[in-house]
Amino acid sequence: MTAGAAPRWASVLDSVVVYAQGALCRRLARGTVPAGGQVRVTGLPRSLDPDSLRARVVDASGTRVTEARLEVEAEPRDADLAGELLREVERLRDACAAAQGRRDRQLTLIEEVGALRPVPPARRKDDPHRRTPADAWLNLSAFVDERLTGLHGRLRELEEELRQAEHDLSVAVDKLSRASTDAPSAHVAASFCAVLTLDGAGEAETEVEVEYGVPGAVWVPTYRLTYRQGEENGRLLLRASVAQRTGEDWTGVRIALATADLRRRTGLPRLRSIRIGRSQPAPASPGWREPPAGLTGLFAGYDAAAPRPVPNAPAGMVQAVPVAPPPPAPGGYGGPPFAGEAEGHPPQAFGSGPGDTVARSRPRSRPAGLPRTGARPAMAPAAPGAAPSPPAMSAAPPAAAPPAPVAGPPPPAPVAGPPPPAPVAGPPQPNVTELDYSALVLSGPDAPEDRRGRLFPGAGLDPVTAEYRRRAETVAALPLPGHTVRPRESAGSFDHRFDAAAPADIPSDGTWHSVTVGEVPVGLRTAYICVPPVEQTVYTTLVLSNATGQAMLAGPVEVTVDGEFLLTASLPTLAPGGVCRVGLGPAEAIGVTRRTNLHESTAGLRNNVTVLDHRVHVELANRLAVPVSVEVRERVPVTSEADVRIEERADWVAPEDHDEGPERHAPGTRLWRVELPAGATVALDGSYEIRIPAGKALTGGNRRS
Structure with missing residues (x-):
């Protein structure tokens, strides 16, 4: 079964864990596994991190995920559902332009009327002097004044109409900029879908969970403290201000908040033994093999067919392009090959049971277009520390003589560059990017001779996905609410997770939204402090003690005393079992x-x-x-x-x-x-x-x- 014929399973966003920056989303999809075992889980946002895709079976059907990869989907949107704000902005922009045109025409008419002047007839040489008709002059002045009075009154109305149109346009533009990015602004919506390969249960009803990371989500803690004077306990409600621009609305999902860094490196250093003597442990397999014999002759027919034109050359000009040998590919081996790689098996599936089977989008054991063999794909030799060379046109064979070029200015003399680095002795050592098989690209016949027919790392994210991720990461620059502190700054050396008590709705609009996490049991005591040598004023303070096993992060706390709001204070970070004071201001009584x-x-x-x-x-x-x-x-x-x-x-x-x-x-x-x-x-x-x-x-x- 091909990917296009695979059944489509609609997914529902179930839970989101918001980290200090970024979020981890989980979607659930359910359906009947086809005979081929391949399904397409739709609904994934375009801003997700392709390296974070994971999938597993959550029921006990005996099915497991053996492969997971991403594909881009595009589908038309209903005109009534997509781009309502955009159409409103366009309508208001046209209305504003029309109002400005009417105002400009009125100004032109005022200039024409104000330029009216009496013009006497031409006087001949022998004509006697004529008396000026004063009544006609006065009548013309009265007409001009009356006409200008009416025109200026209409101008004031048009200027007020233009100001109102500009105000409505600015409001609509602001709404469009703050609107959720879940609804596309165009009539074609692009999204990711996860293509899963399931194995083990045949045609059975199965529920899968797809997990992926997205940028563009931040949170800060806030609190609300309620107590009554004279009592020794109170209610401290933990809330959070969450902002996200991930490209999908979080509607009715379970929210959890974590202080950890989602992209923190977690790999442990590996200490190898040093042996004295001739016998040494076998080195780890580098995940590389020599190119197959005869690879250079694979493109002989293509080179002999016709000369290739120079890119960006003038019309009618075709010439052979000599190509300098490219610099060696990047080197620096980043680690051992993935599990199962040496035997030619797909290394992306791991787990011990149906409930633990997890498939990642990377790496893939076999890039597209290669034969299904147990051998590794061929890669170019790599030298440590060198940068990859860009694709270039290959030299034409001597047998295909190019036509004479069109006359023109001589090409500039080549600038002597630095000499290429000397090759490093020993077998090539591929780096981490060259071992990421899903990101490798097979160079075509127009590539340099040293790259044709071989696998090299691609250019990374496509421009559309990169733009989605850039827009999502703008929420990190949002101004913080008053008295708030980012979780990584207040958490210090510990990491905690706070689970919200109820599902929440957070649109993808890049603005702050409040989420109620739950009530924190704290010890509370009112104390009054006075420092007469400095100031003859008594201050009210609250002594808070954290009796829970989780830390209370620094943030603003809204204090309500006897049912009335008092003030917003700053709560410091309070570790488990810690005690702190929160000042409430002078006690005038x-x-x-x-x-x-x-x-x-x-x-x-x-x-x-x-x-x-x-x-x-x-x-x-x-x-x-x-x-x-x-x-x-x-x-x-x-x-x-x-x-x-x-x-x-x-x-x-x-x-x-x-x-x-x-x-x-x-x-x-x-x-x-x-x-x-x-x-x-x-x-x-x-x-x-x-x-x-x-x-x-x-x-x-x-x-x-």
């Missing part, structure tokens, strides 16, 4: 005042010690209807001089290492923790003395606060 007093005296037998007695008085007033716990932070001086002593006389305490939050207190910090009843006032007193010997005194006096 709690007042604080601070007064200080300094008394300077001397002590010692000879009054050679300066004593600085500092006294601190802090008053707190709670005007809330509920009791609160306030942490007051003070400071005392610190010294590195053994002769300078600091003596404290207060009930404050030094902060301990197990205090809440990742903050680090500065040396000399002292804490008061006060339980303040509703409507109560509390006074806090503290003091410390600084004893400075006369030899340590500063010149010009002691520095005081």
